[in-house]
Amino acid sequence: MDGLLVAHGLNISFEIVVLALVSLGLAITLGLLGVLNLAHGEFVMIGAFSAFFVQSQGWPYLAAFPVAILACGAIGWPVEKFLIRPLYARPFDAILATWGLSLLLREMVEFFFGRGFNSVAQPIKGTVNILGADYPAFQIVVMLAAIALIATIVFWFLRSVTGRRIQAMVDNPDLAKAVGIPVDALARNTFVAGLCLAGISGVLLAPIVAVHPSMGIDYVLKSFFVLVVGGLGHILGLVIGSGVIGGAEATVSAIIDRTSGYSFVLILSLLFLWRRPNGLVAR
Amino acid sequence: MNTQLKRREVLAGMAGGAALLSSPAVLRAAGNEAIKMGTFFSLTGPASLFGPTQTACTALAVDQINAMGGILGKQVEIVAGDGGLSPAEAAQAAIRMTLQDKVDFIVGSHNSAVRQSIIAAIKGRVPYVYTPLYEGGECAPNTYVTADTPQQQVKPALNALNEMYGTQKVYLIGNDYVWPQKLNERAKEYIAAFGGEIVGEEYAPLGPGNKFDDAVTRIRAAAPDLVFISLVGGDNVNFNRSFAGFGLDSSIRRLSVLLEELTLFGIGAENSDGLFSSMSYFTAVESPENDAFKSQYAAKFGADGPPLSMLGADAYSGTHCAAALLNAAGSNDASAVMSASNGLSYTTATGTAVMTNRHVNKDIYLAECNGVAFDIVKSFKGVAHGETCSV
Numbered sequence: 001m002d003g004l005l006v007a008h009g010l011n012i013s014f015e016i017v018v019l020a021l022v023s024l025g026l027a028i029t030l031g032l033l034g035v036l037n038l039a040h041g042e043f044v045m046i047g048a049f050s051a052f053f054v055q056s057q058g059w060p061y062l063a064a065f066p067v068a069i070l071a072c073g074a075i076g077w078p079v080e081k082f083l084i085r086p087l088y089a090r091p092f093d094a095i096l097a098t099w100g101l102s103l104l105l106r107e108m109v110e111f112f113f114g115r116g117f118n119s120v121a122q123p124i125k126g127t128v129n130i131l132g133a134d135y136p137a138f139q140i141v142v143m144l145a146a147i148a149l150i151a152t153i154v155f156w157f158l159r160s161v162t163g164r165r166i167q168a169m170v171d172n173p174d175l176a177k178a179v180g181i182p183v184d185a186l187a188r189n190t191f192v193a194g195l196c197l198a199g200i201s202g203v204l205l206a207p208i209v210a211v212h213p214s215m216g217i218d219y220v221l222k223s224f225f226v227l228v229v230g231g232l233g234h235i236l237g238l239v240i241g242s243g244v245i246g247g248a249e250a251t252v253s254a255i256i257d258r259t260s261g262y263s264f265v266l267i268l269s270l271l272f273l274w275r276r277p278n279g280l281v282a283r
Numbered sequence: 284m285n286t287q288l289k290r291r292e293v294l295a296g297m298a299g300g301a302a303l304l305s306s307p308a309v310l311r312a313a314g315n316e317a318i319k320m321g322t323f324f325s326l327t328g329p330a331s332l333f334g335p336t337q338t339a340c341t342a343l344a345v346d347q348i349n350a351m352g353g354i355l356g357k358q359v360e361i362v363a364g365d366g367g368l369s370p371a372e373a374a375q376a377a378i379r380m381t382l383q384d385k386v387d388f389i390v391g392s393h394n395s396a397v398r399q400s401i402i403a404a405i406k407g408r409v410p411y412v413y414t415p416l417y418e419g420g421e422c423a424p425n426t427y428v429t430a431d432t433p434q435q436q437v438k439p440a441l442n443a444l445n446e447m448y449g450t451q452k453v454y455l456i457g458n459d460y461v462w463p464q465k466l467n468e469r470a471k472e473y474i475a476a477f478g479g480e481i482v483g484e485e486y487a488p489l490g491p492g493n494k495f496d497d498a499v500t501r502i503r504a505a506a507p508d509l510v511f512i513s514l515v516g517g518d519n520v521n522f523n524r525s526f527a528g529f530g531l532d533s534s535i536r537r538l539s540v541l542l543e544e545l546t547l548f549g550i551g552a553e554n555s556d557g558l559f560s561s562m563s564y565f566t567a568v569e570s571p572e573n574d575a576f577k578s579q580y581a582a583k584f585g586a587d588g589p590p591l592s593m594l595g596a597d598a599y600s601g602t603h604c605a606a607a608l609l610n611a612a613g614s615n616d617a618s619a620v621m622s623a624s625n626g627l628s629y630t631t632a633t634g635t636a637v638m639t640n641r642h643v644n645k646d647i648y649l650a651e652c653n654g655v656a657f658d659i660v661k662s663f664k665g666v667a668h669g670e671t672c673s674v
Contacts, residue, residue: 004500004504007500007503008497008500011496011497011500014496015494015496115331115332115335116332116545116548116549116590117332117517117520117545117546117548117549117550118548118549119524119548119549119550119551119552119554119655120551121551121553122528122553125553126530127528127529127530134503134529134530135529136528136529136530138528139496139528208524208525208528209492209494209520209521209524210492210517210520210521210524210549211549212332212517212549214331215492215517217491218491218492218517221491222491250497253497254497254500254501257485257486257487258459258485258486258487258488258493258497258498259459259486259487259488262488262490262491262493263488
């Protein structure tokens with residue numbers, strides 16, 4: 001098989017998988033709780049800075065995962081309690097509140113780590129040859145880890161008791177409360193879990209991209225497009241949305257150039273908002 | 284009653300006037316307004332990383348200028364604008380700055396799209412000094428460019444790399460706006476002049492960060508000897524990380540034209556093999572003047588000050604240039620400043636520069652990345668700017 005074709009195929013796959021990974025947390029907070037968390041990208045950033053912090057302390061890369069989960073949890077818990085909970089029924093106010101939160105988090109990280117770019121070394125170096133295409137070994141690992149993570153979450157959500165309770169809460173909070181489901185605690189845990197997933201994706205991406213306080217903006221926008229196209233009704237929406245947005249951008253970029261790829265994504269998202277606001281997989 | 288009040292006001296006014304007249308020294312100090320310098324540095328947006336060092340270096344220059352008597356005998360006061368705005372917003376800010384704040388001159392370090400809109404907005408009403416490296420060709424009236432031009436920044440570096448490594452086949456990649464596009468037009472001329480060949484050219488949108496896996500894949504297929512990079516900030520970091528991640532750094536050299544200490548730090552030591560940069564300032568430049576500049580900077584801001592880099596050093600030199608221009612012209616009148624500019628010499632971070640055709644001949648350095656530091660591999664003395672603006 002043609003090495004160039006394989007290489008482009010791998011690039012497109014990587015783009016789709018990374019997009020699904022980054023969107024997973026937003027799919028949970030927006031899809032299940034109805035909170036459009038504009039600070040989502042900042043939690044990806046906090047995850048990336050966890051990896052940078054771990055590296056600067058001389059700890060192994062894997063230590064970044066618990067650090068990121070702790071950091072996102074420690075921030076997410078009070079944020080849910082004091083900022084988000086009063087706004088579950090006021091989605092527009094929640095957008096404004098999380099936008100303010102994103103500014104605050106950016107400034108906080110800037111205060112501790114400075115405004116500049118930071119570099120996280122790749123824990124696995126070198127390339128592997130796949131069907132004639134040299135591809136970075138670490139990006140293969142990221143792809144596999146992301147697929148495993150998404151599959152685990154989906155499986156857990158569909159099969160576990162907690163997953164069922166979340167579905168009950170989403171369908172009818174009052175009824176869920178009446179049958180003894182602790183809705184408040186459940187919503188909090190779901191929200192914090194969404195943030196921690198954003199943090200984990202940040203840890204996985206940190207060795208590949210530029211790590212800096214404003215990096216979050218790169219991720220929240222595309223995640224939002226994914227959910228616009230995919231729809232919020234089902235986890236399938238996340239997968240399909242990532243496939244359409246990531247696939248379209250990577251394919252058009254491969255054939256023409258990046259500017260055309262990005263324009264295509266914008267046009268696609270606009271068309272969906274206009275003609276099909278519930279996305280491909282409606283609730 | 285009305286007349287009485289009026290008369291009382293007039294009397295009070297006369298008394299006040301007499302009191303002031305009897306103390307002329309006080310009057311002069313109070314009425315002697317500072318000279319206002321408008322600045323457009325990257326306070327927000329993708330280039331905001333460079334803002335703190337631009338602001339700090341300018342503050343150092345203003346301190347020095349004020350200590351030496353100021354500009355036209357007045358102390359300099361800074362009116363800070365944001366060069367990180369969109370071109371349309373920057374134009375509005377520039378109009379406010381000239382009409383409302385009544386600045387006497389402007390110093391700017393921002394992208395070329397913003398420069399064009401500021402020039403259109405102020406219409407040459409006040410002198411405007413533009414300091415960061417750029418694509419060349421800016422001859423708008425009352426506009427003075429202390430920046431590196433392509434003939435200075437790009438031509439010697441491409442020639443030197445071709446002589447050292449035989450980099451005949453070149454791939455061009457940049458962000459999608461005026462600076463990379465016009466710079467690449469010039470670069471193509473220089474490459475053609477030594478018999479080189481362009482094997483690819485592409486642009487990535489300026490804005491949210493891009494991924495470059497597909498670009499790197501195309502570059503591998505095109506098999507160039509050199510990649511000529513005019514990407515900015517985060518995109519420059521992401522591209523170079525992907526480039527090395529795909530293992531191309533061992534076989535293909537890279538020349539980036541907006542690569543200074545801060546960006547290199549983001550690219551990381553393990554991704555900078557075979558990466559070159561060409562500019563008129565690196566902190567690594569060894570000269571008594573640069574040593575003095577660095578120690579003055581350290582004395583003012585201490586160890587925790589914003590890290591020095593080219594865009595800050597350029598803002599420092601540009602501020603000194605503006606002071607020298609107005610002092611030589613004796614006013615900020617456009618025609619007086621224009622004619623004073625030719626042959627004007629002024630202080631820079633690395634010595635003294637001379638302005639001709641509203642551009643500056645200067646020393647240029649080709650540096651190779653060594654981890655996250657620069658090794659100067661070649662110095663080109665007094666490189667001509669090659670611009671032909673009238674004065």
